[in-house]
Amino acid sequence: MADATSNYPNKLPRPRGELAELETIWAVPKSWRIVTSVNNTTIGYFYVGTALLFFLLAGILALLMRLQLAVPSNTFLSQETYNQIFTMHGTVMMFLFAVPVVEAMGILLLPQMLGARDQPFPRLGAFAFWAYFVGGLIFFSTLFFDLAPSGGWFMYPPLTSSQFSPGMGADFWLLGIGFIEISAIAGAIEIIVGVLRTRAPGMTLDRMPMFAWTMLIFAGMIVFAFPAVILATMLLELERAFDWPFFIAARGGDALLWQHLFWFFGHPEVYIIFLPAAGMVSMIVPAMSGTPLVGYRFVVVALIATGFFSFGLWVHHMFTTGIPALSLSFFSAASMAVALPSGIQVFAWIATIASGRLRLVTPSLFVLGFLFIFTLGGLTGVMVAMVPFDWQVHDTYFVVAHFHYVLVGGMVFPLFAAFYYWAPAFSRRALSERLGRWTFWLMFAGFNIAFFPMHISGLMGMPRRVYTYPAVMGWDILNLISTIGAVLFAAGVGLFLIDLIRNLRPSVANAAGNIWKAGTLEWLPNDVYGPRSIPIVTSADPLWDQPRLADDVEAGRYYLPGSGTGRRETIVTSPIEASSQYLLRLPGPGWTPLLAAIFTAAFFMLLTAKAITLALICGVLAVAMILVWMWDSDPAPHRAVDIGGGITLPTYASGSLSHSWWAMIVLLLVAGSLYLAYVFSYLYLWTVSPQFWPKPAALAPAASPVLPAFLLVAGSAILVAAGRGLPRNAQGRRNFEILTVLAAVALVAALISEVSAQWQSGLRPETNIHGALVAMAAFLQAQMTLAALVMAGFAVARSIGGRLDCERRVVFDNLGLLYHYTVGQSLLGLLLVHGFPRLAA
Amino acid sequence: MSAAIKPVRPFGDFLRVLIAPAIWFAHFSLVYAAEALICIGPPADQATMMGWIAVLVTAAALTGLIILAARLLRSGNTAPSRSDRSEAWLRRTSLLLTLLSALGVVWTTLPTAVLPACAL
Amino acid sequence: MRRAPSLGVVLAGSVLLGSCGSDVQSVLAPGGIQSRQIAYLAWLLFGFGAVVLTIVIAAVWLAIRGSPRIRGLLAQENAVIALGIAFPAVTLTLLLGYGVWLMRSHLDLSHTRDAVDIEVVGEQWWWRVTYSGADGTPVASANEIRIPVGMPVTFTLKAADVIHSFWVPSLGGKVDMIPGRTARLRLTAERPGIYRGQCAEYCGGPHALMAFEVVAMPAADYAAWLQRATRPATTPASEIARRGQSLFLATGCGACHTVRGTSAAGTLGPDLTHIGARRSIGIDTLPLTRENLVRFITDGQHIKPGNLMPEFRVLQPPELEALASYLLSLKVTDRHG
Incomplete structure (x- = not known):
């Protein structure tokens, strides 16, 4: 610490023009061109704002439902409208508000908090936002055309099959949500690489702000949880469109498969939403108490444990489906286990409050409200984890009350605390303390008045998702109270909006600043480029432990006080100890992320409307836009840059050092999880209806997989050879290009040979579940093959354009990862569809 | 200011922290899958088979966790580089996770002692 | 046979339920063995929840307003270990054990012989009920189920179209009816009466209106009723x-x-x-x-x-x-x- 303060990396005064250059490079596009901005603060504002918009819209839907239920036998909403509204309320709150708002807060806060200048993939972040914005708005507007889905937010087949939901609503859900999940995964990749690789030098894992920890776990959970529901939506959409009977019992499918896949995503989802909110609390409580978090390591352990235990809970939602009692009790045990980490966190916050002096300002009030509501929600969670009790309250208003206590208490209250807490870092004025108190008390009282009585109405037998109830049931008084509470809660949110209008003046450069005297880096003087210079971090609360840090950072005494290459850039550091490794040059504003997002959204929505040609055109255009933006990424190596303190950083990295390699690994983890979910589905359905698996004699010949397997392995070998021969200069390009094309051809040939062998054996996907599953393996293989094909073509094009050689090779490295993964997945698929039926027979 | 010169600690060191909860997950998946597979088989001997599998898998998981904990404790005593903060921090984090995972394993196993296999 | 719940429980229950009248579909007004066991569990859980919530609120209060000594105690990592790990570990182990034991006793109930068999099929949006008549002939009915008091009744539950869920809160927990699967549920009514049931899994359209009644009658009356119900319809007189x-x-x-x-x-x-x-x-x-x-x-x-x-x-x-x-x-x- 002594050397950090006495011996700065850079000397003062800084050269004239250095700051002006930094400002020019990072300038936000003016007026309407702001939509081309990719900087994390601009995108962060848009992202948070859009998520709030969906919170309000879904909230209005909730109010409509509460009005309908205020009195018995009400006719305010029709049955069909009510069914659409509760479906949309749940879907929008979960997929268009809860997950996106957390990602939005991550994109807005993380770079500043970690001392980075921006996210590692600014255009990917912009794409994720715009895809969500466009797709979300189109999805919501289906409500106005009576095209909204009405199958409930978890869309159980067979109710959502083409037989029982023939309209387009279910397709909008399946394609729209599938697509928003892709946006969530893009965000998760951004966050994982950002947190692990772009922290300020010296910010070791044990000094990382707790919010960054939670976002890391959050993103990691998305990587393993979301693929399950993406697979589920693919299966159901294929069933609806092409009659592949995944969920149709008569042909060997099983409705429960959907529930397994959906809740394998759906339960971790609750923690995906809760963990970042807990992270916000772990930031706010120490700041407001003026003391470091007590039990930092315990909290990290709690987060990691939650990340794991929450994957052992999914059947928790299926206790009434007739699964053997012993299986249920495993999940009951895991539900108990996941309560432990929450206990650890709650008492760590209490300990922190006790070790300091809590200032009772608005953010603290929201945190205290959160502690009360979330604890109660957690306790009812322990209750529903008791299997026999759940047999009674499952699918009743007791459960409605429970998950609103967990989600609103566990997520919305911390989020509002975060709005009040971080507003001064992103606005010229802080939000009003007086309005804030009113907002809190209205929301707190309104929430409890609305939701506490629901525990009782549930115990009195009121099932969820009923559009009306008869007066004789005696649920009317409780429901009226709930409606009054909902109106109070809405009034609180309305007051918050007034506060925003009156006081929120977005600005990073002239923000109100560190009015809470907090200790973490986002409270440094910041601009769109983040801090003027990148500090050396020596503790978990650097601003407390280095009192002069803010001034020194602002003066430019620390690393990289200007631009080393004349472009946007940030320092890439090592994942555990955050020692600086290289300088990452970042892209600036551009139209491609926005256009790619619009075309992607158009592709999915037109597909829903069965406008196939138009959809395909948009799909091609979307890929084209992404390729255009990729063309300029991976710039040629630049000379090394002196960032100060005697450290000279290279400006190019390939292999496992590259941030891009990390992103590809995360993407492949997503693909791998998706495939594992498929393998689970295959084996699961076999346990349900083994009689549909053909005798070995009726299968494709045992020798038929030999050719595709050979092609796959050969393709891998050819690509390795191509990598060896990466050209040093323009002359050696031809061989590399030929080999890469050959490898791509091998992949396609393998797919064709496998599909034709199955077809010739008489296998048809719509016949029965076995046929559908084999076809699905080919479908997933085709998906990866297509991706590898596009990427191989891109690599060849870059080679022809002189943008790929033995040094500037990131594109090829990533192609290699994708290609070899595709080969591995395809080989596993061959083993499964050809080997398993013979084994089982 | 030696940040760039020091050898970089590989990310695998962090991934090792996840071994204990991964053991819990493996144990959980195995007993769940075992129950599912046993229940589609012939009804005879379901209970004994489930019992044996539960005992074996649990013993394996707990042994794994105990070995893990022992190694962590030993390396804590003998580690020459007391000054290596990251090393110590990761080790203590692992230890606590090992404890929680062990509790998770025991809780998962508890019902197999009380409930018969495959009964609805 | 029915033991009265303790006075405190009754008081708490009446305060909670207030004047909210009807108990034909209430978890807390059990009329059967299974529902009574679960109601006891429910009250136990509510008590557990109240205690823990009180502890947390008290801890927060003391952390903010407590004396320096108490705050000093709370601020230690040991407090996190004791209150956040050790306490939940012990209480949750006990709860888990009790829950599993209760499941076991539900299973044992299912093993008793000579039960009445009734098949119920959930359809959009009504209940097809089939009794097994004296000589084994199926007797079809709908939306109303008659059962004998004091005898275990085995419901065989199926679905004709989408997923439904069979739930009579006063008699016991719910079981989903899933196309392609057959579920069983054992219920035993302890007193005669009319209990209301309702579909608990959203099944589209008028799901809210998919209710039914269970009429629990003395065993002899039930046998006589079933005897008559087996006969075909008579030719109208008027x-x-x-x-x-x-x-x-x-x-x-x-x-x-x-x-x-x-x-x-x-x-x-x-x-x-x-x-x-x-x-x-x-x-x-x-x-x-x-x-x-x-x-x-x-x-x-x-x-x-x-x-x-x-x-x-x-x-x-x-x-x-x-x-x-x-x-x-x-x-x-x-x-x-």
């Missing part, structure tokens, strides 16, 4: 009812409905053989009266929007009158046996 019967057959009602003993043998809709003895029509809150029968035939989409029976608006008032007379006459059993 002139108007006979006209109704020929209208019923001529209008095509028999394409969907069965009246045993006539040519009407449709199986799409509810069996009407003894409809005159049921308590309600279409939905459980619509009492079976002449007027309501007519309304359901002509205006069913208002009573139960989306239900699969077309509205027969072509029928003239005298025809409807005849039809209603016929249907009301279809009761070889009278309600009280």
